[in-house]
């Protein structure tokens with residue numbers, strides 16, 4: 714269980730429950746310190762949450778979410794944007810969350826851009842994704858064509874008298890070289906930047922379901938999962954249009970999402 718606590722007006726954590734208790738024992742926090750963990754509706758004073766409370770105090774209400782929740786009985790709340798603590802009357806309510814005055818402009822802009830409140834992900838539209846895939850296709854085709862011409866030219870000059878079998882060997886070698894380029898392009902770009910050049914141009918990126926960075930190994934897995942999406946007549950790609958989180962088949966397999974930046 715990850716706990717958060719208020720420290721000098723800032724949200725600190727996540728820390729383990731044992732660490733939280735250790736902080737209390739060390740006197741770093743006291744019974745009045747506001748704490749929160751996943752599943753709690755509100756930030757609560759430590760003393761109320763961590764010591765035996767009579768039934769009905771409802772310190773823990775599962776599944777009620779927590780960001781920006783108000784603290785009951787205490788006129789303080791946590792800004793959903795910056796995570797700092799403010800007097801409740803200096804914050805502005807937006808739906809279920811509250812933000813501080815300082816964060817209001819950023820928050821309003823995010824709302825206008827269609828981002829979900831409370832740190833949710835804004836999934837990329839399927840047409841935008843197709844645009845990015847198309848652009849990457851052009852980039853890779855150009856690279857492969859250049860490579861093909863180079864290899865072809867060299868073969869022609871150096872091995873004008875070569876046997877047909879050698880030429881087949883060159884073709885197979887070229888195929889694997891191009892495949893390697895295709896894989897490296899995708900894995901390195903996604904692993905390092907979260908986006909290929911096409912996706913960068915379309916201002917979208919690949920993230921994990923939680924919005925985190927995609928590792929190189931997951932990017933590699935996703936490359937092969939994309940082959941599957943393409944192999945079934947592209948249906949794997951089209952699936953994104955009918956998914957609530959705009960997941961293509963390869964996103965489902967690798968548990969990734971494509972979001973707008």
Ligand SMILES: [Zn+2]
Pocket residue numbers: 792793794795796797812813814815816
């Ligand atoms: Zn704020």
